[in-house]
Amino acid sequence: MPIFSNQLFDYNFGYLPPQQAATTFNITYDDLRPAALTGAKRQLHEPRAGGLSESARKRGRLNESSNDTLAINTIRLLSADMVQAANSGHPGAPMGCAPMAHALWAHMMSYCPTDPSWVNRDRFVLSNGHACALLYSVLHLAGFELSMDDLKSFRKLDSKCPGHPENFHTPGVEVTTGPLGQGLSMAVGMALASAQAAATYNKDGFALLSNHTFVICGDGCLQEGVTSEASSLAGHLGLGHLIVLWDDNRVTIDGSTDLSFTEDVLARYQAYGWHTLHVPNGDDDLDGILAAIEEAKAETERPTMIRVSTTIGKGSVNEGTGAVHGAPLGEADIASAKRAWGFDEKQSFHVGDEVYALYRRAAEQGARAQREWRAMLDRYAIMHPTLAAEFERRFCKPAGGELPDGWEKALPTFTAADKQLATRQSSQLVLNKLCDALPELIGGSADLTPSNLTKAKGALDFQRETPEGKYIRFGVREHAMAAICNGMSAYGGFVPFCATFLNFAGYALGAIRISAISKYGVLYVMTHDSIGLGEDGPTHQPIEMLLSLRSMPNVLTLRPCDSNEVSGAYRVALLNRTRPSVIALSRQAVPNHAGSTIERVALGGYTLHEPPVDDATPLHLCLVASGSEVGLTVQVAELMHKEAVRVRVVSMPCWELFDEQPVEYRKGVFPRGVPVIAVEAASVEGWSKYAHAIVGMEGFGASAPAKDLHKKFGFTVEHVAARGRQVIAFYANGDSEVPWLMNRP
Template sequence: MNNIDEMSVNAIRVLSADAIQKANSGHPGLPLGAAPMAYELWANHMKFNPANPDWVDRDRFILSGGHGSMLLYSLLHLFGIGNLSLDDIKNFRQFGSLTAGHPEYGHTVGVEATTGPLGQGMAMAVGMAMAEAHLASVFNKDDYKVVDHYTYVLGGDGCMMEGISSECFSLAGTLGLNKLIVFYDSNNISIEGSTDIAFTEDVVTRFKAFGFQTLEVEDGTDLKAIGKAIEEAKADTTRPTLIKVNTLIGFGCPAKQGKASAHGEPLGVDNVAALKENINWPSKEDFFVPEEVYDNYKKIGEEKAKAEEEWNKLFADYCAKYPEMKELWDKYFNGADLSELFDSEEYWAKGEKAEATRATSGSILNLIKTKMPNLIGGSADLAPSNKTNMKDAGDFSKENYAGSNLHFGVREQAMAAIGNGLALHGGLKAFVATFFVFSDYVKPMARLTSLMKLPLTFVFTHDSIGVGEDGPTHEPIEQLAAFRSMPGISVFRPADRTETAAAWMHAVSSTNEPTALVLTRQNLPQLAGSSKEALKGGYVLEDSTKETPDAIIIASGSEVSLAVEAKASLAADGIDVRVVSMPSMDVFDAQSDEYKESVLPKAVRNRVAVEALSDFGWYKYVGLDGEVVSMKGFGASGPAKTLFEHFGFTTENVVNTVKKVVNR
């Protein structure tokens, strides 16, 4: 290691230690130990332009061990990416700072993904690598490799322990994603101490079984050895690569290195001073970085900018030679114009017969695919049940990266995070799918989808006790309430074809939030009153004849038709009700006060909600005077019709509940 390289590595260590000490909060262990591999990668192997962090053909770097965020912030500052200033470094972990405790996508320029929950960054990296492979297969021509970049991800023992990493890397090996390079920061320390107390497996052998090339760097401070491993990883054109780099947590701090105490707490003022002395740092001043180090990073950055200049020339020639591909590129990266589809009678055509909304969703998905070539997605081994297979779109595989149908296998956790990676990469409109009850495996990843404001679509089918014979293990009850409670995601539970079309329109039109479609297994009737008003989340499906209704029945999904039947029965008894369909609570809540009042007037306090799931969340609409016909426990095994009757989802029970409310 020459002196300027050594000083450049140590600058990462010093900035990290000082920022964490000033904040009196953070994780110095990873930045101190992993600084050499990060510097070697960024300075000598990674393709990017500091002046244009969003360059489409840049290499991606994801810090899966997000607790080590100061490693990433130090690199961004030293390379001048996004103008992350020294004051930003000094404000690490402070309210409103650009240097949050864990990296946040969209908040700090240069952060490719929001990471924190261990392992998720690993799976998002797999999604990015899949996106690169797919886009390369679509757009690259002869000598014009306009999509040609690597995805690098760095994590430690914690990421390797989390089950999601096994799911995603098993798939990555199966798919032969050779442009995925995983750095394993192996320091044998976790919060509770040595990893030997809970983690003694041979990670390298596990990755060999996954189908990875595996390399090991014995000394994590040896830049040449790290660089050699990176080039060897790139040379393998058939497999992804794991590079295990053996490091010393808290490297350079005499009292802390190699100890669990280096992981998740500031080093202490005296220990920071001892660190600087031990690594021969030229000053004990806080946040001091020599100008020669800044100059080195600037020089490297200027050299790297040439890669984009060359790509811009290549892309200009490509567009001139293949104008039809330039047109397709714009559809992928700027968004296809779907206005003609969404204005068409075909899209909004009423269904002619009873049909499960999962089946309706499948037909609408295929209709959208004809106008949206960059639509990509799949299911956790449930496409025939989720109805998410796109006709004539091909299957994404090691032999055919051009395919748009993704097969995740029985890996819901990896699927959801890979979906995030696909959305983060850019150029693709992604969806993922499974049974609604298995959304419990999806939710932690969906939470990051919402935090990052990614327009990923979740297709959840088999939405209630209508699952029937599979029984309570497969019948969702509390899942809808859980997703409705999540900020920043639109949740649609449509009642028929029209409402399903509205839900998909909302989903694929979104640019800054995810959408969850919650769909039935069983057939539902087509409703005469359903309309595009479903795009407002809630609307009057059938109105009363009175200016002020005697009562309002609110329902979603499969229970809307039940509400319509109850209205007809109540009319015979002289009770005039309004039926409100509520496919999406959050979309309805976002409407104007005037609109919400027009649908649910405050003067009408006689209200009944009907939904074959948990009642959690419904009382904000029915109030203290209302009632909710809902599930009060788990389901049972039996034919769907029998279960609906047993649990009270009948016209008679809804009618009696309305009468109870009206006659109080």
């Protein structure tokens, strides 16, 4: 439902026009004039570490339901019952956070359980994902497809209520959380996506996107470095529709936060450029929580951090201690809490009709807002038909939108006669074309734009002053960069990409893993992909990183050998919208090969170079490589042909895609009885599933020009050819049969 500055919000009836609000609440019409609210907003912009402004309290909850306390305690007990039934889980945080969750889901958020993917819904992120019983409780009450039986199956096999929230598994869960800090950092990406989309599509009289992103996080989230990175960027960008409620319960697994976490968090967030508030009594002061959220919503220029001081395990005999953090309370303790709050201690998983009715009103209000929004979109389509069609394609289609027709025609093709380029340079050419063809493409670099070459020609930066921009200056924040891209992907309607040196993917692996688990099709553009980067030395040379990424489920790791394969790598990445892709690119120039094509990259591996078919002599050797080493193996094959040795060269840009090909195809690439040597200027580990011998790295690199490093570590025509002769001789003497490595289905 659109929010107007001259309307007042009532928690039972929604937004009221000023005359009706003045009559209903016995306030003057002057209190509701835009000028008055503008003045109040200026006052609210001042950073506040302490109590709420009087103007915020006046706009707080004006018509309190007598059932709020009942609902909050119901959430507490549902959460405790879930953990008790599973004999596993975390009851303390849900019991402490229940007032915050109730404030959001029953009174403040706009959502539609019958259309959970409604574009303009408010997003909710439970960053402290171990508190998921809280989220499952409110999703059930709000009417999402989560039954009481589902709650009772908490943490059981195939339950809709797993031990941490999973976006692809439970209706209403926006993002997968569990590793602390990832949720808050993804929320930054969601708020960024919302701001960019609003700047692009909102027009006078048509606020298509006005939603907020709400977060509940814990002390642990704020200790993780990734949230510091993400929060710093959020403050710089002025993401005013991001509101974080910090569960300040002063307890971590080790015990009191006095042991390790005594900084002034609100002062830190003020330094980041955030608006800060404090609700001292988060256990009982629902009005204070609601007023704080109202004040946060009124602050549109800065994100808001609300410190809500709570008691972990509120209601337990062990409340306020670490004993309630990660273990069931026990039947006696839960019964005691039920007696104290007026519940029947013999009943478990009980929800009163009054509580269901309270949440049903919130869901109905959201459904009404969704219908009004849809009608607005229909009017928008009349006034702005081109934008409306693009908006519908990006945001309103299933599976996260559909790419525009004909986008693949934008991919450039190359011939062997074209200039040799580093594959990072080819990537720049491809991105220039794709950014014109795909309005959903958004991303940037971790302070390495001149090296990663990820800024398309004419691209506008996303900044506080230019939220319509689509190039993001992530700064030196690799971990948050990846998490923010996850959030943009989760928001929907965007294809995010981000870039750094391949070696520094190590900083981002936590978030890349979330990409893979969550099925987010994020594009990771990783340059300087081998020891070939040269003089920067071992700290920058990614020896093990390709193997780390290749070992991660649901990730496509693509290392193209030339410009055509770069186009093919982007094609693969964009066609695989439910798994992230890492595109590893070279610093040094590589030749374009006559046998490479855009389409063949999708095979994962293919025969790039064959010996001339001038006789019936069988193959003696296969050389398989990726990236810049493919050119080396072609030179080796040409040299060995002069020695009457027939060598096939296989380009293997993507292990994962090759392994998905039919077995007959894989058999054809690596014929029985022909020894295989793999060549890659990175770790030797992993290649043994394809090759009988490997020319690779068994230690870290060194600081020197690339040509000297290649010579030192054996990436020369002479060394690879000598290794080839050695392998052929080993199997030719009759002592050993060439083992066939394609003997798996």
